[in-house]
Amino acid sequence: MRIDKYLWCVRYYKTRNMVTEACKKNHVTVNGIIAKPSKEVFPTDKITFRKDQITHIITVLDIPENRVGAKLVDIYRKNETPAEAYEHLELLKLSKQHYRKTGTGRPTKKDRRDIDDYGNEIEEGDDELE
Template structure:
């Protein structure tokens, strides 16, 4: 099986196109040698993938016939990535969480709906046009 198709079928990449692009950028190698997208993968190969500034290392156990479900991936791949690489990934995620704390910044859709409900509760809805004039006069009088 081609390496781009293999990486897609074991759910390492979302699409074959993305896998092919990363292979062209020399981010994927078998052993120490960068490969082309058409390179055939065999059981026992060790594939190194540079993705999201992390160096993943996987070992091919078997070749699937087509794309497999997430629960079946361990039948075809062994993750040999070093633990410090996952720690780097964890630190990057934590640093991104620091960027915007909850409740600060632009309101979410739920926040906007809550604000709209609050504003709608304060204004009467069953008034006629003459009543609106009276309503606004009362508001202005209260402010003075």
């Protein structure tokens, strides 16, 4: 089976086109050799690819007929990605939240309505003072 189809079948990428792009950018290797999208994979091959700032390492256990359900993926591959890689990703997410809190950018529609309501309350208060 082709490497692009295999990575799509075991649900690492949403589309085969995404896998093809990753192969063209040299993000995918099979047994340490940079792979083109048409590279054939066989059981016991070790696939390494970079996705979402994590270098995934998987071993091919079997070749699926078609795209498989998420629960059946472990039948066809063995995930050998170190746990530190996933921990590093969590730290990156936390650091991004530290520098810029969600919602601190442009006001949302709700924020704008609250601001308008606050402005209207102040104007009504001015009328009462006169």
